[in-house]
Structure formats: structure tokens, C-alpha cells
Amino acid sequence: DGGITQSPKYLFRKEGQNVTLSCEQNLNHDAMYWYRQDPGQGLRLIYYSQIVNDFQKGDIAEGYSVSREKKESFPLTVTSAQKNPTAFYLCASSRTSGLRREQFFGPGTRLTVL
Amino acid sequence: AQKVTQAQTEISVVEKEDVTLDCVYETRDTTYYLFWYKQPPSGELVFLIRRNSFDEQNEISGRYSWNFQKSTSSFNFTITASQVVDSAVYFCALRPASGGSYIPTFGRGTSLIVHP
Numbered sequence: 001d002g003g004i005t006q007s008p009k010y011l012f013r014k015e016g017q018n019v020t021l022s023c024e025q026n027l028n029h030d031a032m033y034w035y036r037q038d039p040g041q042g043l044r045l046i047y048y049s050q051i052v053n054d055f056q057k058g059d060i061a062e063g064y065s066v067s068r069e070k071k072e073s074f075p076l077t078v079t080s081a082q083k084n085p086t087a088f089y090l091c092a093s094s095r096t097s098g099l100r101r102e103q104f105f106g107p108g109t110r111l112t113v114l
Numbered sequence: 115a116q117k118v119t120q121a122q123t124e125i126s127v128v129e130k131e132d133v134t135l136d137c138v139y140e141t142r143d144t145t146y147y148l149f150w151y152k153q154p155p156s157g158e159l160v161f162l163i164r165r166n167s168f169d170e171q172n173e174i175s176g177r178y179s180w181n182f183q184k185s186t187s188s189f190n191f192t193i194t195a196s197q198v199v200d201s202a203v204y205f206c207a208l209r210p211a212s213g214g215s216y217i218p219t220f221g222r223g224t225s226l227i228v229h230p
Contacts, residue, residue, distance in 0.1 A: 031216060105160075
């Protein structure tokens with residue numbers, strides 16, 4: 001079955017540590033995205049990538065970094081510079097051509113800073 | 115600039131009631147796409163529907179129906195005979211159909227609680 005996987009489902013981090021959230025897709029989508037969701041809030045775009053080895057900042061990129069070395073993978077690193085990283089992180093992917101460009105989402109990673 | 119407004123933060127209904135979730139949007143684009151997503155308690159956003167701006171036909175899928183009215187810039191979502199499993203946060207989103215941009219703008223979501 002095609003889809004998007006995110007791991008881990010729950011992640012605990014001590015202050016001052018960097019952590020990396022995994023996102024893998026086998027939908028053959030060119031574009032991938034990272035969103036942050038806080039309780040009772042909508043989705044805020046962190047980073048997105050249209051193509052391998054290229055990515056752009058979203059609305060709240062400070063304190064985060066990404067890489068796109070493979071089409072299937074778009075890991076997100078939450079650095080110690082992110083002042084309030086406790087949140088729910090969602091990865092998504094989509095086509096970049098044709099009519100069906102809607103995003104498909106992974107199950108999410110809930111990050112808690114202790 | 116694009117904007118999606120979901121004015122209803124939370125709606126609470128009793129099972130079997132009909133419920134409508136409102137979505138109002140703003141865009142300068144002449145062609146665009148509208149979407150609805152469902153986020154159950156598990157957290158994953160589930161794609162429900164995509165609607166093209168040039169197709170104003172309403173759509174029905176089982177207990178779900180969507181009313182797209184370009185004249186009022188609205189894309190409302192109705193659940194008929196609601197069930198407890200419909201309890202979730204529902205997001206409306208908007209994306210231009212041309213110009214190369216494919217980043218959608220999401221509303222803040224409406225939390226639907228269906229009581230047994």
C-alpha cells in the first residue's frame with residue numbers, strides 16, 4: 001500500500017538536544033512538506049521541498065532544518081534553537097503536476113520537550 | 115493573498131443530527147482548488163474532497179455533502195445523520211490552480227463532537 005510513514009510516533013527530548021523526525025513516502029510524489037500543529041491550532045508550514053536537493057522555508061522555519069537527499073525521504077531536525085518545540089508534527093506529500101495535487105499526510109509525530 | 119476562515123471553532127451535536135461546517139475563503143486567483151480534510155483523534159489528516167473553482171456542482175458522498183457557492187466564496191460541508199465516528203477536527207483548505215504554487219492555505223479547523 002502506498003502512503004506516508006512518520007517515526008517515531010512519540011518523541012521525548014531534553015532541552016538543548018537536537019532531534020530528527022523521519023518522514024518517508026512511497027507515493028512517488030515530488031513535493032514534501034512539514035507542518036507544526038499546536039493544541040487547538042491550525043497547521044503552520046515549516047519547510048517544503050519540490051524536488052530532491054532543494055527546499056524552501058515556510059512560515060515558521062526558525063529553529064528547524066531539513067534535507068532532501070532522496071525523493072522518498074524528508075527528515076526534519078528540531079534544533080536546540082527552537083524555543084518551544086513541544087507540538088504535533090505532520091509530514092505531507094503531493095504531486096506537483098496534473099490535477100490531483102492534494103496533499104496526503106502521515107500519522108504525525110508528537111514531540112515533547114522535558 | 116489567500117485566506118480561509120472557519121468561524122466555528124467547535125460544534126457539539128447529538129448522534130443522528132445533521133451538522134454543517136462552514137468555510138469561507140478569499141483569493142484573487144480566478145481558478146483555484148478547495149479541499150476538506152478530517153483529523154480524527156489519532157492525528158492523521160485524511161483527505162475528503164477536492165473541488166475545482168470552475169465546477170460549482172454540489173457533491174454528495176454517502177452521508178457527506180459539499181455546497182460550493184462561488185458568489186459567496188463559501189465551501190460548506192454537511193454531515194447528515196451524524197455518528198460518533200464523525201467526531202474529529204475538520205479543515206478547509208484553498209490552493210491556486212495555476213502559477214506554479216501548490217502550497218495550500220488551511221483554515222484553523224472546526225472541532226466536531228458527536229455525542230451518543
